[in-house]
Amino acid sequence: MKNSPANDKDIELRNVTVKIRKTTILQDVSFYAKRGEILAIIGGSGAGKSTCLRVLTSQIKPTRGEVYIAGCDATKEEEKLKEILGYVPQPEEVSAYPEFSALKNAYFFGKMYNLPSDLIEKRARQILQILGFDTEEMMKKPFKNLSGGEKKRASICIGLIHNPKVLLLDEPLTGIDAHLRIELLNYLRDLNRQLGVTICIVAHDLETADYSDRIVILDRGRVAIFGEPKSFLRGLPNGGKCFRVKFKRLTVDDQKRVEKIKPIKYFLVVGRNTLKVFPKEGEHNLAGLVEEFYAKGLEPLELEETEATFGDYFRLFSQGAFGARKDIFSINFE
Numbered sequence: 318m319k320n321s322p323a324n325d326k327d328i329e330l331r332n333v334t335v336k337i338r339k340t341t342i343l344q345d346v347s348f349y350a351k352r353g354e355i356l357a358i359i360g361g362s363g364a365g366k367s368t369c370l371r372v373l374t375s376q377i378k379p380t381r382g383e384v385y386i387a388g389c390d391a392t393k394e395e396e397k398l399k400e401i402l403g404y405v406p407q408p409e410e411v412s413a414y415p416e417f418s419a420l421k422n423a424y425f426f427g428k429m430y431n432l433p434s435d436l437i438e439k440r441a442r443q444i445l446q447i448l449g450f451d452t453e454e455m456m457k458k459p460f461k462n463l464s465g466g467e468k469k470r471a472s473i474c475i476g477l478i479h480n481p482k483v484l485l486l487d488e489p490l491t492g493i494d495a496h497l498r499i500e501l502l503n504y505l506r507d508l509n510r511q512l513g514v515t516i517c518i519v520a521h522d523l524e525t526a527d528y529s530d531r532i533v534i535l536d537r538g539r540v541a542i543f544g545e546p547k548s549f550l551r552g553l554p555n556g557g558k559c560f561r562v563k564f565k566r567l568t569v570d571d572q573k574r575v576e577k578i579k580p581i582k583y584f585l586v587v588g589r590n591t592l593k594v595f596p597k598e599g600e601h602n603l604a605g606l607v608e609e610f611y612a613k614g615l616e617p618l619e620l621e622e623t624e625a626t627f628g629d630y631f632r633l634f635s636q637g638a639f640g641a642r643k644d645i646f647s648i649n650f651e
């Protein structure tokens with residue numbers, strides 16, 4: 318099916334294969350994000366994530382397949398692509414001017430798109446504000462004196478200055494502390510909501526999935542999982558509702574005993590002496606579970622009702638909890 322004006326997909330790869338010399342780097346890769354969504358491309362090193370971005374930015378032409386950004390054929394309309402696409406490279410590739418402030422950098426890059434000065438300033442201030450640059454001093458501090466996380470946010474502002482429909486970010490979270498990763502993900506979600514920009518985040522970590530409307534997990538150049546994290550979680554027993562249970566002790570033998578508890582469908586080790594326990598459908602009953610633990614000689618110390626994260630889902634998936642991979646999901650390109 319060819320792209321039509323009614324298409325509401327802002328990012329789309331259809332059956333993309335990339336071969337460089339005799340090496341296949343992407344094999345029949347298909348995924349999409351609809352307008353206004355956040356898409357995460359997740360995978361280990363060498364999985365093909367950056368290659369997907371290079372295909373989306375038309376730096377690489379696919380050997381086979383189709384690529385669309387906001388209705389524009391990325392393999393053919395390169396000039397148009399520059400207008401509708403914003404790109405935030407990895408930190409070492411960021412081309413910000415170290416002596417210029419975040420505001421002045423945005424101004425400089427905005428001028429490259431021939432935008433009027435007053436419009437650039439208004440837009441830069443709006444974006445920087447959403448990104449937590451809430452004082453004049455911060456907006457005007459030289460880029461080189463900003464912290465790592467602030468530099469990252471200033472480079473996001475540069476990527477957005479020409480008001481693109483789609484923003485691509487290559488590993489924005491790599492190399493920053495856990496709490497700053499969450500902060501940055503929150504900022505990206507604010508940008509997405511307030512500006513309506515469709516966002517694609519390349520990441521190594523699964524925590525990004527919980528901030529995304531759609532995810533694609535790549536494994537050695539192929540799509541392992543594609544879909545909406547929420548719908549995967551809803552597919553778990555009891556819609557993903559589960560318990561975090563800390564035991565007095567938890568040996569490998571104890572875990573074997575947990576396996577024998579009938580109302581438990583799955584469990585994951587999530588910390589020292591701590592399990593996340595997923596009861597079978599309709600058996601989400603704390604008192605009943607506690608009795609079962611005691612009956613097996615286990616002593617639960619702390620119990621807390623909680624929800625599955627996508628990371629939990631993926632661990633269960635990788636352990637084969639849902640059976641053969643090909644049986645549990647299918648990509649539907651209507």
Ligand SMILES: Nc1ncnc2c1ncn2[C@@H]1O[C@H](COP(=O)(O)OP(=O)(O)OP(=O)(O)O)[C@@H](O)[C@H]1O
Nearest residue numbers: 337340342360361362363364365366367368369521
């Ligand atoms: N120009 C090239 N020529 C040959 N092989 C390449 C080329 N570019 C990438 N590859 C190979 O393709 C695979 C995927 O590379 P890619 O850079 O897309 O991975 P990635 O998922 O971004 O990994 P990382 O997390 O390490 O950045 C790797 O095995 C890489 O060595």
Ligand SMILES: [Mg+2]
Nearest residue numbers: 363366367368
């Ligand atoms: Mg990469």
